[in-house]
Amino acid sequence: xxxxxxxxxxxxxxxxxxxxxxxxxxxxxxxxxxxxxxxxxxxxxxxxxxxxxxxxxxxxxxxxxxxxxxxxxxxxxxxxxxxxxxxxxxxxxxxxxxxxxxxxxxxxxxxxxxxxxxxxxxxxxxxxxxxxxxxxxxxxxxxxxxxxxxxxxxxxxxxxxxxxxxxxxxxxxxxxxxxxxxxxxxxxxxxxxxxxxxxxxxxxxxxxxxxxxxxxxxxxxxxxxxxxxxxxxxxxxxxxxxxxxxxxxx
Numbered sequence: 734x735x736x737x738x739x740x741x742x743x744x745x746x747x748x749x750x751x752x753x754x755x756x757x758x759x760x761x762x763x764x765x766x767x768x769x770x771x772x773x774x775x776x777x778x779x780x781x782x783x784x785x786x787x788x789x790x791x792x793x794x795x796x797x798x799x800x801x802x803x804x805x806x807x808x809x810x811x812x813x814x815x816x817x818x819x820x821x822x823x824x825x826x827x828x829x830x831x832x833x834x835x836x837x838x839x840x841x842x843x844x845x846x847x848x849x850x851x852x853x854x855x856x857x858x859x860x861x862x863x864x865x866x867x868x869x870x871x872x873x874x875x876x877x878x879x880x881x882x883x884x885x886x887x888x889x890x891x892x893x894x895x896x897x898x899x900x901x902x903x904x905x906x907x908x909x910x911x912x913x914x915x916x917x918x919x920x921x922x923x924x925x926x927x928x929x930x931x932x933x934x935x936x937x938x939x940x941x942x943x944x945x946x947x948x949x950x951x952x953x954x955x956x957x958x959x960x961x962x963x964x965x966x967x968x969x970x971x972x973x974x975x976x977x978x979x980x981x982x983x
Contacts, residue, residue, distance in 0.1 A: 734942060735941075735942065735945070737756060737854050737855060737856075737857035737858070737859070737860055737861070737941075738854075738855040738856075738857075740754075740854065740860075740941045740942070740945050741753070741754050741853070741854040741855035742855070743945040743948060743949065744854070744864075744866070744876070744944075744945060744948065747875070747945075747948040747949060747951070747952040747956065748872045748875045748876065748948065748952075748956065749872065750866065750868050750872060751868050751869065751872075752783035752784065752867065752868060753782065753783050753784070753785060753853040753854065753855065754853070754854040754855075754864055754865070754866055755779050755782040755783060755851060755852070755853060755854060755864065755865040755866070755867075756782075756850075756851075756852060756853070756854040756856075756857040756860075756861030756863075756864060756865075756938065757779075757849060757850070757851050757861055757862055757863040757864075757865055757903050757935075758849070758850045758857070758859075758861045758862050759804075759841075759845075759846040759848075759849055759862050759907070760846055760847060760848040760849065760850055761846055761847060762847060763789075763791065763847060763848050767789070769789050769790065769791045769793055769794040769848070770788065770789060770794065771794065772794050772795070772796040773788050773790060773794065773795065773796060774795070774796050774797035774800055774898075774899075774920070774921075774924050774925075775790065775795070775797060775800040775803075775804065775849070775851070775898050775899040775903065776797075776800075776897070776898035776899065776920065776921035776924055776925050776927075777796075777924055777925055778790055778849075778851040779851060779865055779867060779898050779902075779925075779933075780867075780925040780926060780927070781851075782851045782852050782853055783853075783867060785853055786852070786853075787850070787851070787852035787853075787856065788850075788851045788852070789848055789849070789850055789851075790804070790806070790848060790849045790850075790851065791806060791847060791848040791849075792806040792807050792847075795807070797899070797920065797924075798810045798813060799813055799838075799895075799896055799899070799920070800896065800898075800899035802840055803838065803839070803840045803841065803896055803899045803900050803904050804840075804841055804846070804849055804899065804903075804904070805840060805841035805842050805843050805844060805845045805846060806844075806846075806847075806849075808843065809835070809840075813835055814832070814835060815828065815832065816828030816829070816830075816831030816832045816835070819831035819834070819835075819895075822919065824895070824919050834893045834895060837893070838893065838895075838896065838900060839900055839904050839905055839908055840900075840904065841904060841907075841908075849903075860938040860939065860941060861938045862907055862937070862938055863902075863903050863906050863907050863935050863936070863937060863938060864935065864936055864937075864938055864940075864941060865898070865902045865903060865933065865934070865935045866933070866934045866935070867898075867902075867927065867931055867932070867933045867934075868931055868932075869928075869930055869931055870930060870931070870932050873914060873932055873933075873934045875948065875951055875956055876934055876936075876944065876948070877912065877914060877934065878947075878951060878955075879943075879944045879945075879947035879948040879950075879951055880912045880936060880940065880943075880944055880947070882943075882947040882950070882951075883940075883943050883947070888912060888914075890912075890913055890914045890915070891905060891913060892913075892914075892915045892916065894915075894916060894917075894918050894919075895918050895919070895920070896918060896920070897915040897916065897917045897918035897920075897921050897933055898915075898918075898921045898933060901913055901914075901915035901918075901933065901935070902915055902933040902934065902935035903935055905935070906935040906936050906937050907937065910937050910939075911936070911937070912934065912935070912936040912937075912940070913934070913935055913936075914932065914933070914934045914935075915932060915933045915934070916932055917931070917932055917933060921933075
């Protein structure tokens with residue numbers, strides 16, 4: 734088995750990621766001499782980890798109430814349960830829709846873990862619970878295809894266009910032991926530097942070996958061939974015929 738750093742290098746090198754792959758690890762205890770740092774949302778912790786930083790989140794410094802509930806660190810506030818907050822932000826038109834979204838939101842059990850460590854995959858001493866990638870959609874596509882190479886068939890992604898980082902990309906892959914991809918959401922696009930053409934993808938850390946092996950295979954042919962756009966280039970040569978040439982043909 735490779736190290737987390739070696740897996741990170743493969744992820745970056747095969748598809749040309751713009752930022753670092755992120756490892757997320759759930760902790761049942763914290764070091765006695767370690768305290769959580771400044772307040773972060775989970776999506777902001779992922780943003781920081783993409784740039785090389787380590788963020789430790791617990792009930793004292795996680796600043797997003799929805800993420801805190803999703804990670805089992807705090808109870809869900811009443812204004813989220815009853816739809817007031819989501820309607821107030823203009824995300825949903827009716828409280829009924831907002832309530833149904835929150836009722837179906839996957840969450841870890843309360844106090845199942847005391848903290849969440851978020852840092853670059855290459856800095857992980859052990860394989861993390863979840864690997865999160867935030868990057869251009871085309872690059873994430875290859876990661877998903879590498880995952881699909883394990884069994885074939887189809888991939889089913891789940892999202893409510895809400896809690897894209899904490900739930901879609903971390904909690905769901907952890908609970909289901911499967912890949913999940915998300916478009917992003919109001920919160921993460923408001924609170925981080927996520928670009929409009931970027932999305933998020935998370936998969937269990939125990940799938941790293943399989944994913945990276947299949948990425949190496951895809952890199953050997955499919956990735957370069959698709960990016961070369963030879964079929965598109967041939968098409969444009971065929972249809973972009975000069976007007977004078979068209980006249981001679983008619």
